[in-house]
Every structure is written in structure tokens, then in C-alpha cells.
Amino acid sequence: MRSTEAREQEDATLRTPRLDVSQMLSLRTRVVLSAAAVLTLFILLTSLALERAMRETVASAREERLQAQIFLLMAAGEEESAGLVFPNALAESRLTLPGSGLYAQVLNALGDPLWQSPSAVGTELPTPVPLAPGQRRFEHGHGHDGMDYLVLAFGVSWATGPTPQDYTFVVAEDSSAFEAEITQFRASLAGWLGGMALLMLVALVLILRWGLTPLRQVAAEVAAVESGQQPQIQGRYPAEIRVLTGNLNALLAHERARQRRLDNTLGDLAHSLKTPLAVMRGAIDDGEPADPVRALLLEQLTRMGHLVEYQLQRARAGGRQAATLAPPVPVRQAAERLIASLHKVYRDKRVQVDLELDHAIVFRGIEGDLLEMLGNLLDNAFKWCGRRVRLSGEGTRNALKLVIDDDGPGIPSAQAIHLLERGARADETTPGHGIGLAVVREICTAYGGEVRVASSPLGGARLCLRLPI
Template sequence: MMSLHRRVALSAALVLGAFVVLTSVALEQAFRESAESARGERLLAQVYLLLGAAEEDPAGQLTLPEPLPEPRLGLPGSGLYAQVTDAEGAVVWRSPSAVGLNVPFRGALQPGERRFERRADATGKDYFVESLGVRWATGASPRELTFSVAEDLTEYLQQIRRYRTALAGWLAVLAVLLLAVLWLVLRWGLKPLRRVATEVAAIQAGRQERLKGEYPEELRLLTENVNALLTHERAQQKKLNNALADLAHSLKTPLAVLQSMVDQNVPAASPSRAALDEQLARMGRLVEYHLQRAAAGRAVTLSGPVAVRPVAERLIATLAKVQRDKPVLAAVEVDGAPVFRGAEDDLMEVLGNLLDNAYKWCRSQVRVTAARDEEGLRITVEDDGPGIAPGHAQQLLERGVRADETVPGHGIGLAVVRDVAGAYDGAVAIDRSPLGGARVTVRFRD
């Protein structure tokens, strides 16, 4: 799952990106409207210049002096064009810059009417056109005229591109600065959470027993509850260990006394001797099983990580001494340095039972493998013995069930392994090993 820091940073970056894009669109639109308005005012000023310079000759024709008030109007194709039309739309005067061009001037307007618009010619080229209707009272008889000034969009579009480039640069710089500030704010704001994670890791590693830092109000309830939970967990674990020790002492001693009395007072040939031995052995197995199950049923999730290889090698060395009359080639193969996140006693319980069974049933070879993946720790113990029939594998995970009654044991080893794995939300699987014997795989989920 994505970390909280990355999640908040990504969300903020997306919001900031959307804000920058929307801001750039809004600013560009505002600049376009402002630029168009400025163009209209400038073109209107050109219209007023033409009105001020226009005269009527003795023949009653409208004339404008040479040179014109705006030099661009006298240059063909300059981008600025002017035209005067009468009330019927006939051209009275046209600037030299518009010669040979089909500029889309506005038709006749009523006196006092003003129009500023964006118009396109027959080729699709756009122009800004400013038109003003006037009543020309100079001369023998008044008449209605429309003065129009047009400008192509070349300069306007260049201005928009320059603005867009500058805007993009400044917004990019602003976005980078805001992201840097946001990153610093996030690091400062999430610092208490990182400190909690560091302290929890220290508790797991055994370097401290509780959360010690001062935390903000929003985290104080969490840290206080974690400390209370840790204190309660240790007290309960101590109480349980003491109770188990007392129970083991209370039950094992009477059973040993009963077994001794049976050995001394009941002849081996007596018909009741076999039944007594069987029931006493069964009671011993049940006591052993329930004691180990109670101890295995509590996963210690805040214990420091336990390296698998040293524990496996230590158990193999012990078994090699116990069964020194049986030469066994034992190998430990691990991928990297896998660790068990739990109590070391639980790991020794699992590996001890599995290796004990493997040594009992193997011919000459035992192999232990361990590796971690995204789901947790996987430990496999296999041998080259006779193996376990597929239909019998699940039964061996039940208490008191043994593969061979002639081999010493209580029949609770695999059941204890199953219970320890279950306490860590894990599972046990039994199948055929490439070595020829049984392969038992235990998975512990983190």
C-alpha cells in the first residue's frame, strides 16, 4: 500500500497541477479579452484620426491627405487597413494598404452606431474590424458614412504566444516552489508518525520497551493505548508462563509417580499392565500437547526479528549429537537473510518438531530452506525417507496421530507446528520432496 506521505504528496501534487492548469487557462482567457479590448480601443483611435483628417473637395468627394495620419495605411499589405462607405454600402474611400485584398469590412451603419468584431475573409483569415457610423454634415447636403479600420491577427497572435510562453514559465517556477514548500510542510507535519514508526521498530528489535516520545494531541491517544497494550501483554505473558510452569509441575510429577508405582507393583505379564501403560502414556501426551498448544497460541508480534539460519543450525547440531549413531547429511539453504517476526521460542518449537521428525524418518539426508516474499516467511523441511501418503498427510496434523506406532514419539509434533503457524495467521502443507521423502512447508504471514 502507498505510504501516507506519498499519498498526501500525490494528492496535493494533483490538486496543484489542476490549479496551475485552470489558472493558466483563466489568465490566458483574461489576457485575450484584455488584448482584444485594447485592440478595439486602438482601432477606434485610428477611426477618429481618419475622421479628423477627412475633407470634402469642391466636387463633393471625400478625400484624405497624403501622407495619411497612420503610415501603415499607406503601405500595401501592412496589416492595417481602412475604408469609408456610404449609406448604400458603396466604397467612398479605401486606404492604399487594402489594394488588391478582400478585407471583410463591415457594411453601412447608422449614425452613432459602433461595432468591434472579429471577422474572416473568404480564405478564412481573421481580422479585427472597428466600424463607426457618422452623419457627415460638411458640404452642400449631409450624408451618412461608415468609417472602418481593420487589422489582421498576426501581431495579436504573436502577443498571445509570447504571453503564453512567459505565463507557462512563471507558473512552472511557482509550481516547483509550491511543491518544495509542500514537501517541507509534509515532512514537518508527518514527523510524529515517523517517530512512532521508529519507536515501534525499536520495540520490535528489543531496544526499548514502550513509546517514550512526546506526541501531538491527535496521536497521544494512540501512543498511550499502545503503551497500555504492551504493558498488559507483558503482564499476561508472564502470568501465562507462570501458570504453565505450575501446571507442568503439578501434572507431570503425579503422572511420573503413577508410572513408577505401576512399574513397581504391576507385573509386566499382568493383563491390566498394558492398559495402564497405554492410559498413562495417553495422559502424558495430552498434557504435553495442551501445554505446548497454550504456549504456542499467543503470537508475539512485537518481538525482535529472529534470524532463521542460526536457529536451524543450532537445532541440527543438537540433533546430530542426540542421534550420533545415525549419520545424516543436513543442509540449511536460505535466500538472503530471512527473519522470523515473532518469539524465538515459537520458531524453535516449529523447527525443532520438524527436524526431529525429519531425523527420525530420513535415510541419510535432511534439508531446511527458508525465504521471504511479499506474503511473509516460508520455511521448508524435507528428508529422503519413505515419505507420507497424500491421504494420510492431513491426519498427521491432528493431535495424537502418528505415522508409525513403532517409532518413539507422542504424535503431537506436527499438531504443535500447526498451532504455532495458526497463531501467526499461517498454514502448514505436507507433500512429496524431490529428495524422495516428506516435505513440510510452514508459512508465517506478517
């Protein structure tokens, strides 16, 4: 059955909301993407507006050119009894060449064609409605031959004869040249606007990199504080960030002051209780051996010692929020000191210790906690081993894993979870209070880690300690 702490950690994991992609993006990426989207929209709208303005400008210029052609035709036309006549040689040479792209015709008041230019032979131009004198209409027309034209119609009242006559002068031009000019402008516009957009994005990235430099410096200083390389944030920052750094420094100072008060309180409590308990135990040891109260007092003193140690461990576990501010602790050096001490305690057993720890492996937390956990596990291995103990481990970016193997009798799987409870012992005849593994479990749980008991390849027990980083 899983322990309560494991179930609580699993429930907390299930309650943790998942981060979407937008929450995972960095601030610089968000700004660059947002600016790119806004800039793209601006470029598109600008290109549409410029293209529209260019189309209107070119169309207006074409309209004026066609109006000039109508004036030239009016100047060349003469009214005779049969109607208007025009010379074969016109001022605009394209009107005399078939298929030249410029065409002209004259309509009477009923809209019937009276004359068309030689260039219009074989073409089916769009025929506008007749216009009143003085009216002008410019439009894009679709001819019966499937071609598109720019058509200008102009109403004229011809009063050179005895009776004024109304005519409509029509000049049409193939719109392919007009569309080609617009296409060329569109391509040129896309090139220039694309280049400007790229330059603006590069400038934005550079400006953003320069603007976010204080934030990167704050992040680097926070990492240095977390690793214990410096006590607080020391750089000089802009006013917008200075409030954040000031609050962080105040939080760090408050946390260190609280940790110092906690350590002082624990030390005072330990020293305050140590002497009275020692005096009481000495007085009991000097008493009568047959005193019936003696055994009861010794039992109660032992329980008091256990309770004091348990409460001290709980207080230390509650103060581990400052562990991330402690400098990294080399695990191999701590293990070597503990093994040297245990060799003296268990010198009669002549235990062979295989230490398989890289010097680069570090513990991110309070050094006393590491010594407490590792010391209890090694002491347990020395106590129960035959002749051999092995300590191995590995450190990754996410976790620290330590494994202690021995060649002792091992731990039955049915007792593995029970032995992690406070006061539980596998052998009541062996000296000890049964709180070592429980203390390890409490400290490890406070760091968000876990302790597991398994069978060792050496034949005894294997205790695995895993601490997240």
C-alpha cells in the first residue's frame, strides 16, 4: 500500500495545471512573434493601400491620355452632308495600324457607329451608351472578343452645320499595358516592403535584446544566489526592475533571518534538554538496582529522548524552504568523512567499503541534512553487513540518486515499508532505537524525494535515496 505522502504528492501532481504553449514561450519570443504579426498586417494593409492609390493614379493618367486622343479626333473631324469624316492620316499613328491596341469610334445620338479607326478593324470593342453633350465616362470595359479595355466616352454637340448634331466620341485602349504596369509596381512594392519589414524585425530583435539585458542579468544573479555563490542580488537595474530586485533581496534577508532564528531555537532547545536528561539518567544509574521505579524512569527518559529528536527533525524539515539558497555540497567528501567515522565505530568488523561516487556529484540543500540521511543509511549498512558495503550514485540535471548496498541478511519485502516507520526494527536484539530510517524518510520527503528498500546484488539490502534537484 502506498504511503500517505506518496498519495498526496500524486494528488498535487494531478491538480497542477498543464502549461500551454503560450505559457512556455519566452518573453522575447512573445514580443518578436507579436511584432512580426503586427508588422505583417501593417505591411499587407500598406501594400493594398499603395497599390490602390497606384492603380487610381495610373488609371487617371490613362484617362487623360485618352481624353487627349478624343480632342485630336475632334480637331481632325469635319462635318459633311454624309456626316463626320476623318482623314486617313491621323495625328496618332496607332489609330491607323490594325491591332495596335488603341482604337476609336464615333457614335450618333442613337448609339449607332458612324466611324471607326482603321486600327479597330477586326475587333469588337465595348460599345457604351450615347452621352449627352459635355458628359464624360471612363470605365473598364469587356469587349465581345474577350479582351479588356480602358474606354473613355465623351459627348459632343457638333454645331458647324445648319443643324447641331450630337455625337459620342469613344476611344479604347487595350488594358494589358495598364495591368502590366500595376503588376510591375506590385512586385517592386513587395520587394521594398519585404526588405523594410526584415530590417525592422532585425532592429526590433536587437533593441529587444538590449532592452531585456537587465532581466537576463537578474536571472543570472538569482541563479548565483540559488547556488550559494552570492548572498543577494547586487547589480544596479532600471527603475522598473529595481522594485523586483528590492523585493527579492528583502525576501532573501527575511528567509535567512528566519532560518537563523530557527537554528538558534533548535540549538537552545537541544542544549536546554541535554543537561537535565543527562542529570536524570545519571541519578537513575546511581540508584538502587532493585528500585522498581528505575526501569520505568529509564524507559520514559528514552521516550523523551526519542520525542526530542523527533520534534527537532520535524522543525528542521519545516525549515528546508531555504535549502535552495545553500551552496552545493560535494557528496563524495561528505561520504568519505562519514565512512572514516564509521570505520572507527565498527573497527572490529573490518568492513570493506566500495565508494563509487564521482567528485562532481553535489547535493542542493543543507549539508547537515545530507550528513543525517547518508549517515543513517551507512550506519545501517555497517551494522547489518557481513564484510562489504558499496555506496554508488549519480547526479543528473533533475535528480540526485544514491544507492547503498550491503552483503548482510537483507530485508524481507514484507518488512520493507514497515522499517521506514518510526520505531520499527528488524531485530529487537540489535542496539538501536528504530528511528534512523524514519528520519531519513522524513528529511527526504521534505525535499520531495523518496527512499526505497530492495534486494542488493551483494546479497543483502539495497537502500535507494532519490532527491530531486
